[in-house]
Amino acid sequence: MPKIIVQVMPKQDLLDPQGKAVARALERSGHKAISAVRIGKRIELHYATTPTDSQLQEARKIAESFLSNGVIEDVVEVSIEQD
Amino acid sequence: MKIGVVTFPGSLDDRDAARAIRLAGGEPISLWHADSSIKKVDAVVLPGGFSYGDYLRCGAIAAQAPVMKNIIKKAGEGLPVLGICNGFQILVESHLLPGGLIRNEKQHFVCRDQKLRVENVDSAWTSGFQKGDEITIPLKNGEGGYIATDETLKMLEGEGLITFRYLEVNPNGSMNDIAGLRNERGNVVGLMPHPEHAVEPGFGPDSPVAMRSGVDGLRIFQSVLRSVISA
Structure with missing residues (x-):
């Protein structure tokens, strides 16, 4: 299953x-x-x-706006992973 | 005077908030997270609890609920909104108030009767107090540590946007002992402690007068009734 990995610290x-x-x-x-x-x-x-470039862009936006809170966290990685 | 109380999946204190509104002389109206309508209410309370099991971050998923879209819009137009505990977390996740709330400094869930000082009375929810009033209401949270950037803290202090500060004990490591905040306009207030649990003699915190007789929380709900009438 292709995935986008978002890491938040x-x-x-x-x-x-x-x-x-x-x-x-x-x-x-x-x-x-x-x-x-x-x-x-x-x-x-x-x-x-496999996610397209625009889906990766979209995932970056989701990571910044919803999956993390910029006051307390940083998004350290948004990348495509195949397995 | 109709005051909406939103129920999210995992809200716990929605009924207590409704009861507090009733005791203050208002009419509580139940609002549902999945409805976008807020039924022409004059003010809204976002109650405490653990909406969506605190998944992702406390308040983060609730901030995306259909009802919040409307509340955020109306708050921008001046609708009084109070966020209590999880409701405060929802307000910061909705960007209606600045900063964030993180796990308590000492990791433990804290439950105590908490002394607060009222720092600002120019808001829809604090107008019934005198500046400097000391009140005691219950506090119960696991993620109540208020944090913000130096710049935000300076702004909050400089513009007098801190409504409540912890007195004697800082229970969760909040910066500058911040227990509650207001927005610039003064219609949106969020606080970690629970005023709705200190509204009826016999069921509130202990006071010097008698056990469980504390009703300091009632004035928050009376404040909004007064400010809505005079608006």
Whole structure:
């Protein structure tokens, strides 16, 4: 199924409490080399056939306007994936 | 005076909001998320709860509901709109108010009787208060941390758009202790704590007078009735 993958991350300068909690747990279990964890979202948009350029453009718009909130998040990737 | 209360899938406090409107002297009108009509109401309340299970982001999917298209348009024309808790999240996701709401600083869901200071009384929903009034109403949220860019915060502080600030305890890590906001026109207000749960003696927060006697939330609903009549 061809897909468009949208990846959304909390903004760099924003506290990511989820990531922080996971980082603390990793540190407790001895993974000292990991200095920080940040947690975002991977969203898959499925298509019946390989998305066209205009569908990719449309997906970028959806990613910016609905799938992410620009106040707190950044869209870090919008790309086509085949498998 | 007709005040609409929108029910989204996952709204919890729509009936409490309707009851608060009734106790304040208004007539609550049920509005449904999938209808685009808002039935000629004079004001709208977006109630608390977990619309769409908080999927994607709190309030994000509700902000796309058919009823919101109309509410956003009418809010632009001056219709008073109050967003409580999830309703506040819907207002920021609809861009009717600036900023965003993120998970509480300490990760926990917080439920407490919360002291607030009324910071601005020039809005449809706060006109019944005196500036500086201290009130206590319940707060219950998991994602109530208010955030905004430095520029937005400066604008909010400079123009006096912060309506309520947390007192004594900042329960969720909100920037500048912000509990509630208004828009520039003053018809749209959003706040995380729940005024609709402090409207009837015997069922509100404890007060110095007696247990559960707090009714500080009632004035928010009385404010809008007054401002609609005088408009």
